[in-house]
Amino acid sequence: xxxxxxxxxxxxxxxxxxxxxxxxxxxxxxxxxxxxxxxxxxxxxxxxxxxxxxxxxxxxxxxxxxxxxxxxxxxxxxxxxxxxxxxxxxxxxxxxxxxxxxxxxxxxxxxxxxxxxxxxxxxxxxxxxxxxxxxxxxxxxxxxxxxxxxxxxxxxxxxxxxxxxxxxxxxxxxxxxxxxxxxxxxxxxxxxxxxxxxxxxxxxxxxxxxxxxxxxxxxxxxxxxxxxxxxxxxxxxxxxxxxxxxxxxxxxxxxxxxxxxxxxxxxxxxxxxxxxxxxxxxxxxxxxxxxxxxxxxxxxxxxxxxxxxxxxxxxxxxxxxxxxxxxxxxxxxxxxxxxxxxxxxxxxxxxxxxxxxxxxxxxxxxxxxxxxxxxxxxxxxxxxxxxxxxxxxxxxxxxxxxxxxxxxxxxxxxxxxxxxxxxxxxxxxxxxxxxxxxxxxxxxxxxxxxxxxxxxxxxxxxxxxxxxxxxxxxxxxxxxxxxxxxxxxxxxxxxxxxxxxxxxxxxxxxxxxxxxxxxxxxxxxxxxxxxxxxxxxxxxxxxxxxxxxxxxxxxxxxxxxxxxxxxxxxxxxxxxxxxxxxxxxxxxxxxxxxxxxxxxxx
Ligand code: AGP
Numbered sequence: 055x056x057x058x059x060x061x062x063x064x065x066x067x068x069x070x071x072x073x074x075x076x077x078x079x080x081x082x083x084x085x086x087x088x089x090x091x092x093x094x095x096x097x098x099x100x101x102x103x104x105x106x107x108x109x110x111x112x113x114x115x116x117x118x119x120x121x122x123x124x125x126x127x128x129x130x131x132x133x134x135x136x137x138x139x140x141x142x143x144x145x146x147x148x149x150x151x152x153x154x155x156x157x158x159x160x161x162x163x164x165x166x167x168x169x170x171x172x173x174x175x176x177x178x179x180x181x182x183x184x185x186x187x188x189x190x191x192x193x194x195x196x197x198x199x200x201x202x203x204x205x206x207x208x209x210x211x212x213x214x215x216x217x218x219x220x221x222x223x224x225x226x227x228x229x230x231x232x233x234x235x236x237x238x239x240x241x242x243x244x245x246x247x248x249x250x251x252x253x254x255x256x257x258x259x260x261x262x263x264x265x266x267x268x269x270x271x272x273x274x275x276x277x278x279x280x281x282x283x284x285x286x287x288x289x290x291x292x293x294x295x296x297x298x299x300x301x302x303x304x305x306x307x308x309x310x311x312x313x314x315x316x317x318x319x320x321x322x323x324x325x326x327x328x329x330x331x332x333x334x335x336x337x338x339x340x341x342x343x344x345x346x347x348x349x350x351x352x353x354x355x356x357x358x359x360x361x362x363x364x365x366x367x368x369x370x371x372x373x374x375x376x377x378x379x380x381x382x383x384x385x386x387x388x389x390x391x392x393x394x395x396x397x398x399x400x401x402x403x404x405x406x407x408x409x410x411x412x413x414x415x416x417x418x419x420x421x422x423x424x425x426x427x428x429x430x431x432x433x434x435x436x437x438x439x440x441x442x443x444x445x446x447x448x449x450x451x452x453x454x455x456x457x458x459x460x461x462x463x464x465x466x467x468x469x470x471x472x473x474x475x476x477x478x479x480x481x482x483x484x485x486x487x488x489x490x491x492x493x494x495x496x497x498x499x500x501x502x503x504x505x506x507x508x509x510x511x512x513x514x515x516x517x518x519x520x521x522x523x524x525x526x527x528x529x530x531x532x533x534x535x536x537x538x539x540x541x542x543x544x545x546x547x548x549x550x551x552x553x554x555x556x557x558x559x560x561x562x563x564x565x566x567x568x569x570x571x572x573x574x575x576x577x578x579x580x581x582x583x584x585x586x587x588x589x590x591x592x593x594x595x596x597x598x599x600x601x602x603x604x605x606x607x608x609x610x611x612x613x614x615x616x617x618x619x620x621x622x623x624x625x626x627x628x629x630x631x632x633x634x635x636x637x638x639x640x641x642x643x644x645x646x647x648x649x650x651x652x653x654x655x656x
Contacts, residue, residue, distance in 0.1 A: 055081045055402075055650040056140070056152035057126040058232075060213040060223045060243040062270045068117055071124035074242075074249040076105055080305070080447040081246070082650030083126035084134035088112075089141040089148040090119030094218045096148050100139040121220050123213045125150035128650045131158070132175030142174070144182035146189060146217040147198075151178040152245050153230040154655045156208035181206065185214065196267050199224040203265060209404065209654060213243055223268040227260040230654050231402055231430065234258040234266065234273060236287065241268045247290045247428075248445065258285045259428055288428070304643045306448035306540070310629045311499065313453045317460055317622075318492035320442040324464050335437045337468045339419050340371070343393035347386070347418070348375045349409045350397040351653070352535060353451040354458060357397050359528035360621045361462040367618065368466050368484075370475035378405035379656070381412060388416040396422040397462070399446060399454035400652035401429025408656060410434060423461050425454050439465070448644045449651045450540050452629045455532065456495065459622045463488060487616040491623070497613040498626040502634075505627055508595060508608045509634030515566055518543060519557065519592075520628075521550040522570035523580050525621045529570050529628065536632035540646045541639050550583035563591040566607070568631070570624055571598045574617030597627050 057078030061067045071088045086108045087100030097117040101107035105126070125140035131154070132138040141148040155161070158177035165172070165183050172179050181202060188198035195216040203212065209229030216222060225232060225243050235242030236256040244250060247257050260266060263278025264285070277283045302308035323329045340346065346365055348358035355377045362373040376384065378396075394413035398406050401424040410431060414420050422435035425443045432438040443457035467488060470481050512518065518537060522530035531547035538545045548557055550569070561567065567587045571580035581603060584594050593607035599614040610627045636643045 055245075055652050055654050056128050057081045057083065057245045057249070058123070058150040058152050058211060058213055058243070059125075059245075059249050060123040060150070060215070060225065060268075061121065062221060062223055062241045062268060063120050064239055065120065066118055067120055067122040068112060070253070071122050072105065072109055072112065074244065074253070075124050075126050077249045077251055078126050078244070078246060079105060079645055080449060080651045081126065082128050082449055082645055084129055085127045085136070085139035086125060087139050087141055088117070088122055088124040089143060089215055090117050090122035091215060091217065091220050092117065092119040094220060096143055096146070096215065096217050098141055098143055098148065100136055100141070102134055102136055102139060121215065121223070123148060123150045123215045123223070130154055130655055131177045137174045138176050140178060141215070142176065142178045142182045144179075144186040147182055147185045147195070148215045149178060149182045149185070150213050151181060152211040152654065153209035153228070155180060155206050155210060157206065161205065181212065195219055195222065196224055199226070200265055211245055221269045224266070225260070225268060226265045228262055229404070232260045234260065234268065236273075239270055241270055241273065243268060250290075255290050257288055257290050259288070260285065261433070262430070303637070304448065304633075306450055306452060306633055306643050309446055309448050309453045310626070310633060312444075313456050313626070314492045314496035314499070316442070316444060316453050317456060317495060320457060320460055321489060321492065323442055332439065333465065333468055336421050336439050336465055337472055339393055339421055339437060340369070340465065340469045341472045343371070343419065344391035346371055346373045346393050346395060347388070347413065348373060348395045348397065349378050349381060349406060351378045351403050351405050353455045353532055354397040354399060354403075354406070356528040356532040356535070357455060357458040357462060358395070359531070360459055360525050361395075361466065363525040364463065364466040364618065365469075368470040368476045368481065369473050371469075376409070378403065378409045381405070381409035388413060388418050390417040390419070393419045393421060396420065396431060396435065397458050398422065398429075398431055399425045399443070399451055399458070401426045401431035402652045402654050404654050404656045407431055407434070423458060425457070449646055449649050450536060450632065450643075456622050456625050459625070460491065463619065463622070484616060484618055487619055490615075491619060494613050494615050494623050495626055498623050499630075501610050501612065501627055502630055505610055505630045506634045508610070509631055510638050512566060512631070512635045513541070513543070513639045515564060516544060517560070518545045518566045518568065519560070520545060520547040520568045520570065521553055521583055522547075523550045523576040524574075525618075526570040526572065526576075526580075526624065529621050529624045530568070532625065533568055533570070533628035533631070536628050537635060539649060540632050540636040540641060540643055542641055542647070543635065550580050553583050554586055558586055558590065561587055561590040561592040563593065566593040566595055568595045568597060571596060571602070572612070572617055572620040572624070573598065573600050573614065574620070597624060
């Protein structure tokens with residue numbers, strides 16, 4: 055997703071803007087730019103590609119000024135070209151934007167009727183042209199910006215910089231997050247507080263509909279009704295440690311390897327009185343509902359699918375899991391007895407947010423499991439549970455996934471203990487196994503060297519299948535997503551039993567098939583699926599706590615674990631296989647092409 059930053063500083067802002075944009079790189083982008091005010095005049099530098107391109111440009115052709123805005127663009131309207139990159143400027147106003155202006159074609163037509171023509175394909179240019187038009191109609195800069203914002207529909211976080219206004223930033227938030235940073239005698243604005251690392255830990259989150267006039271000494275915030283409001287001043291522990299690689303080559307590697315520690319800390323937190331108090335409202339909601347609807351996107355959706363099995367197996371609650379982007383296509387018979395559970399690392403994913411609002415409007419309870427606890431989803435859910443994964447920078451979700459599963463497992467166990475549906479001895483044995491998970495994931499990481507050698511060969515293939523049964527089926531989907539999203543090798547996850555219903559036609563001696571098969575009651579069936587592959591000379595990579603039959607191309611040995619929690623453990627080799635394959639192929643592991651960390655557009 056795009057990232058925006060704005061600063062009213064006491065020193066040259068260009069280098070600070072660049073450093074802040076670097077901290078937003080994880081969001082994914084394909085061009086970047088900054089604009090500053092020098093002697094009241096706008097200056098702008100933009101570059102396509104990575105921030106290093108912009109940085110080199112600034113060395114060759116620097117810009118000065120103590121006020122400025124910056125942007126990393128993830129293309130939505132118009133390709134990644136120089137003229138489409140932000141900041142957009144129209145004579146005396148420059149704008150940076152994260153989101154989508156849904157009525158931009160309407161605005162384009164209105165401006166064209168005024169003989170005001172666009173030069174780019176972007177929706178953002180309509181914002182600058184419209185604001186400039188209002189300025190030329192005699193409106194003051196704040197009124198011109200407000201009138202412009204009021205004519206927009208869609209999702210946007212905006213920052214306006216005006217010529218002649220060295221101590222002013224006008225910002226607006228509708229659907230895309232925006233945070234104000236309070237410096238000693240500086241003021242900042244950004245899409246994500248991580249960009250303020252090293253600058254300030256005093257922040258204020260704007261809410262949807264807010265419009266704010268910022269200066270170095272004063273911040274005036276107005277709600278959608280135009281009343282001046284105050285929003286809470288919060289402190290964020292934005293420590294640099296959470297935003298550096300800790301000696302790893304990539305953030306993704308660091309985040310894979312820190313999972314045992316993170317999971318252990320989360321379990322410890324869950325077992326404190328504070329953690330149990332935090333969980334109680336969620337247990338109440340789940341225990342008293344008639345049906346669960348679990349909703350997420352991508353990896354978070356797969357976490358929902360795993361949890362769907364758990365809620366059915368251990369708590370006897372009927373469950374439906376829906377990928378959020380398909381949610382509005384279904385006419386589901388929700389009633390207030392249906393509880394919506396929304397899983398999201400960022401808490402800003404537009405598809406998941408839209409599903410949450412849909413269920414809320416239908417009178418359903420809404421429970422979210424989130425990593426970013428200050429996110430929009432946290433504010434809009436009836437109850438929100440943190441997953442305690444810590445800052446996750448890599449676009450590919452790793453520790454967030456295992457922490458989502460851990461938080462869901464903790465919730466399911468508590469509900470199972472409350473509803474007494476399953477045998478309570480079994481539940482207490484599972485609670486003990488739950489506490490072993492950090493040690494087990496640490497043991498799973500020991501398979502790294504073997505996985506690295508498999509990855510060295512995997513890069514030669516053009517497609518890879520992942521198959522699994524039961525709760526291993528969503529893990530097959532996750533393994534395929536991990537591999538394709540960072541190595542760009544096509545991969546497909548499917549239920550093992552489905553292989554013979556068509557996909558088997560793809561299997562020959564050039565098709566690696568990753569078989570996820572913990573020794574559980576489905577193991578025999580998983581092996582028969584792998585026999586089907588072997589009979590077609592497919593290259594089986596068996597991920598299991600057993601050695602499996604003869605004729606296996608490669609094995610990934612894992613420790614034994616109660617089959618209920620196998621999904622958490624088997625996520626580790628899926629992450630490592632994707633990571634090492636991508637490193638071997640030289641792709642951009644932390645910021646894979648075309649992708650964003652948080653997809654805040656539908
Ligand atoms: C996971 O590796 C992907 N980056 C992506 O599928 C992600 O899980 C999805 O976009 C949902 O994001 P969220 O958890 O922030 O809602």
